[in-house]
Amino acid sequence: MANVHDRLEPPERLVRTLSSGPAYGEAAQQWLARLPITVQEYLERWELTPERVRTPGGRTSLVVLVRRSDGTPAALKLGLPDGTPVREHAALVHWDGRHAVQVLDADPAAGALLLERLHGEVSLRSLAEPKAQLEAAATLQRLWVPPPADHPFPSVAEHTAALAGGLRELCEEPWAVVDEALELREALAAGETGEEPVLLHGEFEQGSVLAGERAPWLAIAPRPLVGERAYDVAWLVRDRLDTLLASPGAAAIARRRVAKLADSLDVDGERLRGWALFRATVAGVHEAAAGRRRQGELLLEFAGLL
Template identity: 30%
Template sequence: MPLVPPSFTSLIQDRPADELLSALPDRAGLPAAIDGAAWLRALPGLVESLLHDWRLSIDGTSRHGECALVVPVRRQTGDPAALKVTWPHAEARDEHLALRAWDGRGAVRLLAAEPVSCALLLERLDADRCLRAEPLLEACEVIGSLMRDLDRPALPRVDTVDSMARRWVGQLSAMTPLVPRRLTEQAAATLPGLLADAPAARLVHEDLHDLNVLAPLEDDHSRSDASDVDRPGGSPPRGWVAIDPKPVSGEWAYAVAPIVWNRADEAARASNLRTHARLRADIVTEAAGLDEDRVRAWTFVRLVLNAVRAADHAPASDDFRSRMIALAKAFTD
């Protein structure tokens, strides 16, 4: 099998350089924005360099998500690990900071990082055991419990929900006939109140859903990573683990929406979409100890934003946009 799967190449090759990454004010220690085709040409050499520098050997077939190549590797000690190399974009710039702050508690362990290369060396998890395979309501409980595990004070450099909201106001005010005006107007009216009344900012994984939660390897409890040193008795066996954080500074109520809009096939089979969608949010809310009204309000705003963004890519995104609109309506009174 090739190091870079053809399916990953097809996802990345036509992407322009990320404008948001280029616009970041403090460029020190950040990767250069690069278009997908140029990055793919450099990727094999970058992986080879990282394997050499971190004394790794390839130990299986590469996998990938939407933006990152993940290569199973072995460290010089023989321990399994995963080398993650991400196409440079703004959402990935602070992943290493969040993982370092979480230190393996509720999230994948960070073993090493090279931020300029958008490269991370991570503990290896069981990529064949993700939370998507579990019953939906149990998955919602796990997501809520992970929010408790991941809860930390916000980090200084991480992007804030407040700063991102300045972009959202413009998106919501740019009316499109493809999204009901009453939804965009309600979302625009809801957003300022959410920001004004927000609790103290926390470090939040804004893309926490069941595809971004994996089980540890079966022998995880027998390992003694550096992160376990000085913990009395070592770390106990771990349960589900969050991966691929897109860290923001905000409140956890903001982060419930992804578990609502994922698993579309199960939502499509629901006899009452309003009840089904709200039940997902309510279970996460209870497990995480969040405020129900704020969860529903944030979920509504994020669903409408998804619909508005999808309108820019019509007709290719029509199914997604229609689903976001239907779910947003489920969170209106």
């Protein structure tokens, strides 16, 4: 039994994130300490047999590969019960397996989701970059549907206002791009897009699309919002960041990527550039503040190129 308990221990990445990030406090520590017990409770409740914990895993959730009572493979995901799993569950239920992972069972208020098993080791990043971007764009476009009535999802304007608040205070160095990012957000949030708001994935990148059995590619781990499509495309602009920044003419490559994505997904190129710059800046400042300085500097350098 001790061996089973050991297999349910949180991976190092999750422990490190919740221990160092400025956004996490005592409640997160208590959730983390109790996590092996929580996993065992859901294994028993849903009659699951554990195989192993996915590593390195996410920064705020634990995924255990399991078998259901009939032998069907599945994935038990436990996230911080901070409202994020409730919104993730609502989006996945609304998509109902269309181009996204299927929900098999759930206790969203407690942060527990039982999901269909995908090939976690095979994401779009396993493809050559041009092919990966084509597949990513096709998947993302199909997720853009009208949100359900009385949905729990924040708007892009609300979400980015919260991100912008206190950004300068988090920034330990006087990065000029921070001022530009905040000014751009104000203009983008206030501007008219001329399009109907749609359900957005919220954290869409090549790594959040995995190979499946019932469909070639399925999206996972949404942080859903409602708003304009250009916001959802922004993370694709900075995909494979290390390779992009190491390439000669990185700024020109970044601008071409913005133009190609804007054209293929029919979004406004300037709005896409603005959201990509804002999101990269926010992510860079938060990474640096959490002690992941190198990644933070890379993101801020990338934002400067835009």
